[in-house]
Amino acid sequence: MPSLPLTIAEARRALDAKEYSALQLAESYLAAIEERDGDVHAYLEVWAESAREEARRADEIIARGEQKPLTGIPIAVKDNILIEGRTASSASKILEHYRASYDATVIAKLKAQGAVFLGRTNMDEFALGGSTENSAFGPTHNPHDLSRVPGGTSGGSAAAVSAGLALAALGSDTGGSIRQPSAFCGVVGLKPTYGAVSRFGLMAAASSLDQIGSIARTVEDAKILFDAIAGHDTQDSTSLPAGTYSARKEKHVIGVPRAYLAEGVDADVQKEFETSLKQLADAGYEIKDVELPALRYALACYYIINPAEVSTNLARYDGIRYGLSVEAETIGETYTQTRAAGFGPETRRRVLVGTFVLSAGYADAYYRKARAVRELIRADFASAFETVDAIALPTSPIPAWKIGEKADPVAMYAADIFTVPVNLAGTPAISVPGGMVVRDGVSLPNGFQLIGAHGSEDVLCSIAQKAVRS
């Protein structure tokens, strides 16, 4: 039997060498989930029987010598990614019993490779939040300190990988939702270039910001999973045709926006950031300052565009075609009472703010202004990438907080300062382990973030591998 935790690379080697079977590998993870997920609550639902079936089929593929990189590899899937016939709820009561009618493209690609799906993981409702506390089905607990949040919105996926309850996981990232929980849980999280991975079958939060990405124990694993799910998809008109971005010549220079880092970062987080930078310098990278002046508006820009797009995307949850439907007298009341009953507090806040910034009399000052500022942010990144391979920042200014500690929504928004600019610009970014910090006597993971130019996942991962500090 395999001894967990493993990496995809190691499992692939062992499966192909017939040291154990895909069924044994799946059983090991199912046993680990049984033993430990009661405390962590990474999973909303475990698909034990179908996972065993998928593992048996994977074993047949391996026996025929036709295995692909992900054949027999046990993956956890965030609850907002559709798998035909299975429940997907975006951790919301409004979709609690919804069964998907089709496979997301990323799922179809993984099925074609014979991957094994262990279960669906917990998240903040509709991918709105930063801690997985906004799940309608209870929070997930950080495996490093169960009294603390795992981060969000892909908290379940990050916690599952961290606790050895999945070999790797799919998450989604709209403003940091893969990178920040990966940082809080001490694992690797990759948000691809916007358009690199199809969004077909991902429940949309903010359509110009969302990307599905990979969470894994190593950079190599995150890249293997990314390669398996990436690619142009005719069913997602925002997905990029091959060759959209040309390969870049490496400069071996890392940019640090020192002005943006100036305040609000915990002292030991700053210290760990400098240590990671030094490791890259020792590996031969030049570290230089870059100016990204428009980033001072990044949080405001993001927290206008995100609610605006969310308010539009969530209009479909109205009790008519799927999901919760409250019995009411009129069709109008069907909408308003269903949405009142089905949406949690943060979802409701986000939809109302979005409605406000799009409303007559305010749309120019807020939404259209934010769209214009977004272009300034894109331009700042484009200009910086003329002279650097990647931009380095801490993933989060603070480590994982205690469950229930941040009652004020705005305090949670402010903690997204280093992740949201990436989604606004559409560039890829990765969070890797960057040392530990101590809170209340407990060691907590700290994340180091690298941001790459559009389409540069290869270079980004190659640099990231050198930055990892366990």
Added chain:
Amino acid sequence: MERAADIHVRTLANLARIEITDAEARSLEKELPAIVAFVDDIQQAVASAPAAVPALRNVMRDDSSARACGEYTERLIAAAPASKDGYVKVKQVLSRNT
């Protein structure tokens, strides 16, 4: 010129089709202005209409159906909260009063 935001929670809730209780309205009357205040400094930024985004382009498909008629009907109707004879059933939308 900056415009002080005037946030009418009940109006927004009507537009967003979400019913709210009086207690919820009272707490939203504190929370929403705080969020809008958090993003308010966008008004300080000097930026005009967004330029065209190079990687976005119009994607066209043939004006024909990609799927066989009825291929997903059963699945989709099964997901609907109420249905009848292959139709999603809803409350009356248009009033017959003249």
